[in-house]
Amino acid sequence: MEKLLERIIAECRQFIPQGHVATYIPELANVDPNQIGICVNLEDGKEYTAGDFQVPFTMQSVVKPLILLQALMDSGIDAVRALVGVEATGKPFDAFNYSDQALTGAHINPMINTGAIALCTLIRGETYEEKFSRLLELTRRLADNPSLCVDEAVYRSEKMTGNKNRALAYMLKAYGMIEDPVEDILDCYFRACSITVNCRDLARIGHIFAKHGVHPETWEHLFPAEYARYVNATMATCGMYDGSGEFALTVGFPAKSGVGGGIMSAVSQRMGIGVYAPALDKHGNSVAGVQALAKLSQELGLSIY
């Protein structure tokens, strides 16, 4: 397996020049685009790695499945379904233009910014610091990595430049979908996006989603199977923004990407995969990362379709 990963990484390097690192904050713009790493987490937590699998990066949108999971764990399926929908929007992740008419939950998906921001309100906690702590704790637990923490420079930059997210949040507020102070909710969201992980962390988290909430080594039940299926189904239909249909075709398993360059994948019952390659395509997905997953899926027959 390690040889296969090495070969895939080597072959996919050529796709890096097709993409560009995110540039909306200096912390992301300064990242070396030529990095690429992968980690596969298999039965009993056995890990296989290649390339820059230890390089840390911020989760960005990869944290969205975890926000959704925490909201499900803390408020239940009905509350989540009442707040946000599950349909693909056919629009970019930060789209403004929803309906001509009033905005409703049905227009919102947990895998796009508006939905993830709204779901922060369903995490348990007196304050948004507390809500974020719960989310960070969950992320650490799923990643088996208690040292995970926020990249403070990225967090501050996101907070400073995040006016589109402010606009989305005030829109949610204008339509009565959130009630708490916008800046508090966004603070939680920006911190969540700025949690630093590496490929191993993502592979572990993905494996637990793939195992429907069961830890692959300890067999501990961390969360109900139906929450895992909720998250996996949502990732499968919308996890790669408006590249999700293409990804279903060429890769074929649930995954979530982030503009930090990471992708977390959950291959039903079989494995979790974390990839990192910060040069992004026009949808905001890691170019070389998607290619690496496509090759791995083909070689190992991982498509669920």
Add this chain to the structure above:
Amino acid sequence: MEKLLERIIAECRQFIPQGHVATYIPELANVDPNQIGICVNLEDGKEYTAGDFQVPFTMQSVVKPLILLQALMDSGIDAVRALVGVEATGKPFDAFNYSDQALTGAHINPMINTGAIALCTLIRGETYEEKFSRLLELTRRLADNPSLCVDEAVYRSEKMTGNKNRALAYMLKAYGMIEDPVEDILDCYFRACSITVNCRDLARIGHIFAKHGVHPETWEHLFPAEYARYVNATMATCGMYDGSGEFALTVGFPAKSGVGGGIMSAVSQRMGIGVYAPALDKHGNSVAGVQALAKLSQELGLSIY
């Protein structure tokens, strides 16, 4: 003329039940919907009035032509044109859904919220208090009424509930169209919307626009004719939200309505008209007010088309 106005008011009362007062803040929701008043300002400033012409109400969107005028006077036509477009948007006044792509000035019109908020930044002044003072001063001067001031209760309510406007403003900021702090700009905008006027004030202001910047009594030149044409053309194509085409057909002169129930009209070279009737149609225009203007236009042949 006074008899004509009395008759028109009497005839248009019947349309009031077709509309509803604005309800998004208690100060507007509590207004008596059965009011209707009109004032016509003619050559030499001669005034004719009928009905509730002395009842005060907040300008709301009627202030937009004045924001545009002040921006033109302080920053010039080129700066205004560079910031906001002039095309009808085919969308409601507070629409979110502009383009699938990036927001640009071309999508924005000074007669809708986004455009008016953006234009506040082009008013001269060190602070937004100062900018607002200039705007209030201009409004007082055009209305020949130095006692005009802000309805503090409405202003505070607008500020508290104005999350859709906050969303629009953060969107402008996200696309680099405004730079100053959003809350400062909105504070100026909310104050402007909360300036209290009556039909006589609107008739006087309208008459000066109709006279292309010349005071109808003193013949003083208050602003260049091309600014008046800019404002009038913009009102004619977009002043009544997505009822503007209908209004051109049935009334036929430049006008601007507000959800407070007022409409200011500028009948080219001939007169200014202020009407007030707080029950609104689905577009946000005064139902009985539009009908009164239609009748007046027909009786006196005021259509410019």
Add this chain to the structure above:
Amino acid sequence: MEKLLERIIAECRQFIPQGHVATYIPELANVDPNQIGICVNLEDGKEYTAGDFQVPFTMQSVVKPLILLQALMDSGIDAVRALVGVEATGKPFDAFNYSDQALTGAHINPMINTGAIALCTLIRGETYEEKFSRLLELTRRLADNPSLCVDEAVYRSEKMTGNKNRALAYMLKAYGMIEDPVEDILDCYFRACSITVNCRDLARIGHIFAKHGVHPETWEHLFPAEYARYVNATMATCGMYDGSGEFALTVGFPAKSGVGGGIMSAVSQRMGIGVYAPALDKHGNSVAGVQALAKLSQELGLSIY
């Protein structure tokens, strides 16, 4: 006046290279882009001309006000209003994307293709040949030119390539807004677009609209004033596609353009203007033609705003 027109034509020639002739059919693509002509029709039908004022060209969308007028004359205001709306759409003239929901008349404007196609059904006549004959006859009468006829080559090309109009017409049919066979209606519409005129024809037609239906020489009443105001108001708000707001600002009177390069203008009570310059801007309006009208408007103070 003739000298003024000569000067304006000379000055506006420079704008021609900013535009391009329409290319969707060979008959339009082969037109010499360097032509520019103008005709002004004044009191008593006195004509002033300059440049290529005698060059024939097809009306294209300039025929839309005439379709609207004929529909008004044959079916009355109520039937027209029931079928098509009057609001600016904020969209290109051949836009597909109306509402997410069902298409209704309110989404349609007589100055865009969908509306003009629908209005053909309201012209009186057993057959669409007869309906078209009435429309041609009206055009000839308003232009005082009984020799006006269809450019058969353009008509055949339009008919052959007009698939977007077919799509629009079938959409109208799908929503129950038209009942007759689509190809019959389109045949009438394509013929109408292919009527050949020159600047003098357009100036005469425009003058009658400006005179509210009264022939400027014979003082004959050709149609009711309220139909003229209907057409003029619609041209003022939507006659120049999504350049209508800009045109109101820089020119300031009702006008209708066509991709053949012609623009017909109706300056309230004062004059009709026909211009021709086939190089078009991105909206589909004659580049040099709009500039010529802007200059003329400024020199003679023709803006109605």
Add this chain to the structure above:
Amino acid sequence: MEKLLERIIAECRQFIPQGHVATYIPELANVDPNQIGICVNLEDGKEYTAGDFQVPFTMQSVVKPLILLQALMDSGIDAVRALVGVEATGKPFDAFNYSDQALTGAHINPMINTGAIALCTLIRGETYEEKFSRLLELTRRLADNPSLCVDEAVYRSEKMTGNKNRALAYMLKAYGMIEDPVEDILDCYFRACSITVNCRDLARIGHIFAKHGVHPETWEHLFPAEYARYVNATMATCGMYDGSGEFALTVGFPAKSGVGGGIMSAVSQRMGIGVYAPALDKHGNSVAGVQALAKLSQELGLSIY
């Protein structure tokens, strides 16, 4: 298994009143809404059935996966990908409003009308009769049912009333995405929609997709596995119109519905399922059919997520 199916059918009958049969043609409007049937096709082609599993109905949109498959078999993946995209559109199945800009393949999905109409052109055949014959032959082969044929009354009704599809097809033609005569292509499409099947046919077809092109009894390879994955992935992300996200959550395997009331499902490697219950929800999916699949999925753990 048969008992399970009986129980599910019995339990799901209660959902029928929440829906309505399609009404756009009399042949569908006259169908008895109280029918419900199911068939499961398992290993070695073993069949289990319940309810109205033998009632014939027209495929309608259930034929879309077969059009896609035939296009893949006849023209290859590259040609299909060049013509139509794979992203969810976030819009109803017969949406007009794509982009403000030009229509491109990227806006089109094989599971919505526009995409399926376009794909008819990629089926091999000199004429559209021949293309349709190939499609019918494929459908018969996959269903192991040589007697499948077109419901002529439904076909004629579809053809007569199909103006929205005409509009979509002319739009495709206007943008150069199809070249053949629109009526020929639509004739093929309307015939395809009118092929009559029952639950057993759909279960068999679904099972072959689930088995990646291998016949579950004869082990014959009917088409390449990668075509099956293409079709399955597309069904999973878009097969249930804008109820696809919801379906992924509550059911969790690839399926395609039609307004005739049928749903074909392909449960990866395990089974094919055909359900029929003609009362539809607002998205156009069988109300009771979706519920039956949800229960079956839960009872047997069929979700692939």
